[in-house]
Amino acid sequence: MSPITFILVTQGIHGLAYGLLLFLVASGLTMIFGLMDILNLAHAYFFMLAAYFCYAIAGATDFWVALIVAPVATAILGMLVERYLIRRVHAFGHIPQLVLTVGIGMVLVEAVKAFWGTQSLMVQTPKILSGHVPFGPLEYPVYRLFIIAFTILILLAMVQLFSKTRFGTIVRAATTNADMVGALGINVPLIFTLFFGFGTWLAGLAGVVVAPLLSVFPGLADQVGLDAFVVVVVGGLGSLWGAFVAAILIGLLNSYGVQFVPTIAPLITFLLMAVVLSVKPTGLFGKRQ
Amino acid sequence: MKSSRMNRMMFVALLVVGFFIMGMPASGLAVNSSFDPSKMSDMSGFDPNTVVQPTGDTFKLGYMQILSGPAAANGELFWPVVNWVAYDLNKRGGILVDGKRKMIQIIKGDTQGKPAATKQEAERLCLEEKVNVLWGTSGSHLAKIISDVSNKYKVPFVNCLSLSDELMDAKNFKRYTFQTVSDTTQWNMAMAYFFKNRPQDKRFSILCQDYLYGHSMANAFKKALAEYRPDAKIVSEDYHGLWLKDFAPFLTKVMAAKPDILYTGDWMPDGDNLLKQARNMGLNVPIANIYITNPEAWKAVGVEGSKNLLICYQFMSGDTPQTPAQKMIMKAWHKQWLKWKEPYNKLIYAWPDFVIGQTLSDTYWLFDVIQRAGTTNPEKIISTWEGDQYGSIQGVRTMRAQDHQALFDMYVGVTTYPTKQVYPGALYSKGYAGVHKVTVIPEKYCTPPIPEGLKNRLMK
Numbered sequence: 001m002s003p004i005t006f007i008l009v010t011q012g013i014h015g016l017a018y019g020l021l022l023f024l025v026a027s028g029l030t031m032i033f034g035l036m037d038i039l040n041l042a043h044a045y046f047f048m049l050a051a052y053f054c055y056a057i058a059g060a061t062d063f064w065v066a067l068i069v070a071p072v073a074t075a076i077l078g079m080l081v082e083r084y085l086i087r088r089v090h091a092f093g094h095i096p097q098l099v100l101t102v103g104i105g106m107v108l109v110e111a112v113k114a115f116w117g118t119q120s121l122m123v124q125t126p127k128i129l130s131g132h133v134p135f136g137p138l139e140y141p142v143y144r145l146f147i148i149a150f151t152i153l154i155l156l157a158m159v160q161l162f163s164k165t166r167f168g169t170i171v172r173a174a175t176t177n178a179d180m181v182g183a184l185g186i187n188v189p190l191i192f193t194l195f196f197g198f199g200t201w202l203a204g205l206a207g208v209v210v211a212p213l214l215s216v217f218p219g220l221a222d223q224v225g226l227d228a229f230v231v232v233v234v235g236g237l238g239s240l241w242g243a244f245v246a247a248i249l250i251g252l253l254n255s256y257g258v259q260f261v262p263t264i265a266p267l268i269t270f271l272l273m274a275v276v277l278s279v280k281p282t283g284l285f286g287k288r289q
Numbered sequence: 290m291k292s293s294r295m296n297r298m299m300f301v302a303l304l305v306v307g308f309f310i311m312g313m314p315a316s317g318l319a320v321n322s323s324f325d326p327s328k329m330s331d332m333s334g335f336d337p338n339t340v341v342q343p344t345g346d347t348f349k350l351g352y353m354q355i356l357s358g359p360a361a362a363n364g365e366l367f368w369p370v371v372n373w374v375a376y377d378l379n380k381r382g383g384i385l386v387d388g389k390r391k392m393i394q395i396i397k398g399d400t401q402g403k404p405a406a407t408k409q410e411a412e413r414l415c416l417e418e419k420v421n422v423l424w425g426t427s428g429s430h431l432a433k434i435i436s437d438v439s440n441k442y443k444v445p446f447v448n449c450l451s452l453s454d455e456l457m458d459a460k461n462f463k464r465y466t467f468q469t470v471s472d473t474t475q476w477n478m479a480m481a482y483f484f485k486n487r488p489q490d491k492r493f494s495i496l497c498q499d500y501l502y503g504h505s506m507a508n509a510f511k512k513a514l515a516e517y518r519p520d521a522k523i524v525s526e527d528y529h530g531l532w533l534k535d536f537a538p539f540l541t542k543v544m545a546a547k548p549d550i551l552y553t554g555d556w557m558p559d560g561d562n563l564l565k566q567a568r569n570m571g572l573n574v575p576i577a578n579i580y581i582t583n584p585e586a587w588k589a590v591g592v593e594g595s596k597n598l599l600i601c602y603q604f605m606s607g608d609t610p611q612t613p614a615q616k617m618i619m620k621a622w623h624k625q626w627l628k629w630k631e632p633y634n635k636l637i638y639a640w641p642d643f644v645i646g647q648t649l650s651d652t653y654w655l656f657d658v659i660q661r662a663g664t665t666n667p668e669k670i671i672s673t674w675e676g677d678q679y680g681s682i683q684g685v686r687t688m689r690a691q692d693h694q695a696l697f698d699m700y701v702g703v704t705t706y707p708t709k710q711v712y713p714g715a716l717y718s719k720g721y722a723g724v725h726k727v728t729v730i731p732e733k734y735c736t737p738p739i740p741e742g743l744k745n746r747l748m749k
Binding site for chain 1: 557586637
């Protein structure tokens with residue numbers, strides 16, 4: 001393999017891994033907005049909280065237990081937040097939701113500081129995912145390949161869930177016409193709570209997956225949240241496929257930008273957002289309201 | 290006869306004493322004062338979670354740090370340091386200033402990591418709380434603001450954390466500010482000098498944060514390396530945004546350049562993330578750094594991943610304390626740490642090494658100067674500190690009078706495994722590498738030049 005091909009392939013895989021990680025963070029956010037019309041700016045903070053849960057659980061047991069338990073714990077908290085807080089302001093529009101969810105985010109940050117302090121915490125990469133896999137002349141970290149495979153698996157599972165299952169059908173129907181679905185005897189508020197929990201569960205999954213790569217610290221939400229927000233906006237608010245495409249695009253542009261135009265690489269994500277929104281203000285796959 | 294013999298004996302005795310005194314500078318005993326470990330209080334009651342600040346007629350130290358926001362880890366990190374010193378000295382009866390014994394009171398000032406908040410808090414501490422001295426801070430841009438405020442209100446400011454060369458240059462120098470931490474030039478001279486004796490390291494990659502500090506560090510390193518190792522080659526140079534999430538694209542470029550050494554000035558969390566992701570990607574070259582000293586990060590990458598970190602700092606113990614005072618402090622602190630609860634029970638607080646040891650040593654120096662000055666009058670404190678030579682916990686510190694920059698030997702430690710017990714029953718590190726061998730970089734090889742414009746400051 002020639003050096004330039006090697007670079008192109010390696011940076012491409014990096015971009016794919018990073019992009020899919022962003023997708024995992026952003027997917028819950030865009031689904032909650034798209035289907036429930038809730039602007040949940042606390043989403044990145046649930047992601048951060050899950051990383052802390054992962055630290056605590058993995059420290060006591062192992063990473064695999066944390067991968068199951070931490071997202072579920074985050075989802076339960078998410079459902080409680082939706083049931084007792086967000087539901088109260090849902091009818092009043094996006095501004096109250098924004099204010100409330102920003103406040104929830106602040107509370108979560110202070111809570112993690114109170115429990116775990118402010119220092120950076122570390123989660124070890126599980127042994128089975130450490131090491132490298134040979135791809136011809138290339139040796140690629142197993143953990144990044146795990147991120148790629150795991151996220152694609154989750155995406156396929158989501159597609160199956162919402163297109164092939166009864167729950168998915170009910171969710172889609174309820175978000176289209178809640179009154180009619182309610183009239184059919186289905187507990188629509190419960191469905192919304194469960195769906196919000198599902199979105200938060202996705203944030204929790206992302207938090208666990210990211211923990212072996214990054215330091216777990218109170219600024220983790222800010223560190224990742226902005227990129228996730230850009231993914232949602234570029235992809236189109238509410239579009240899962242839009243978030244997927246946007247995330248991959250951003251990941252690849254980031255990697256190749258660092259390789260070939262490092263001085264402007266930090267700007268590329270925002271340049272992309274500016275270009276997309278100027279051509280299509282609703283995002284790549286967004287629909288006009 | 291008898292009296293002339295007595296006179297001869299007196300003469301010889303005086304001669305011996307005279308030679309002894311004259312020989313003192315050569316023997317390195319010409320310090321004005323030293324940290325005396327035998328006088329340290331019983332610290333068995335010290336717990337940073339439960340410190341109670343004295344009130345009344347106290348000596349007030351304004352603790353200017355980032356106490357809230359994403360970088361609040363900085364404020365948390367040094368809280369035990371200042372309170373340890375205060376607790377120790379208070380237990381001895383306080384410090385003798387202005388003819389009275391005063392307890393030391395630590396008053397917090399939250400910079401929030403923002404210039405406006407820093408100015409506001411510094412002014413509040415000076416004008417409302419009437420602190421006697423300001424202590425801080427993380428962030429050279431914030432240290433500059435505190436320096437300006439301290440100069441305006443004539444309150445001494447000890448900068449023991451911010452490295453930028455600009456802080457004490459001719460343009461920004463302020464009489465009331467004393468910098469006890471190495472500046473960027475000093476640090477990089479030491480790091481580059483270390484490689485003078487490692488001819489096998491020829492190819493260097495630089496990866497730093499993309500802002501003033503990162504570029505300053507890189508530029509200073511390149512300059513110093515060109516002087517001490519003209520045969521060395523910079524094979525790659527990149528700068529990344531702060532709080533980078535994915536180092537992989539940068540590390541791929543580094544790996545393609547095939548360096549012998551990766552140099553970085555990154556601080557937390559970037560430094561820790563760089564280490565994790567580099568080792569995860571199979572980049573196992575030694576990493577020359579200043580701030581990748583968080584044992585949590587070392588533990589996360591395991592034994593192999595934590596080996597070969599080349600850490601340069603002005604305070605370093607590792608598993609082999611360099612001085613009796615350092616050994617005593619390491620033992621006393623670690624024994625207490627074993628009892629601390631969240632958040633101070635984390636590994637980063639386990640040993641008073643690197644930046645924790647340095648700030649601890651500098652804070653003792655500060656109070657030693659104040660006690661020798663015998664007053665809270667800032668002018669007397671300044672005149673006592675200028676030109677001072679102090680035997681610190683680790684080595685002699687000299688406060689250069691012209692620019693108020695402290696000078697000292699620097700140290701470079703290489704992490705290896707296993708490490709030894711610092712004292713019986715207390716292993717320095719378990720499950721990860723730690724600093725064992727420490728190389729001393731003598732002061733003369735890492736003394737920055739006096740800034741132009743300040744050379745004749747005291748002659749005016």
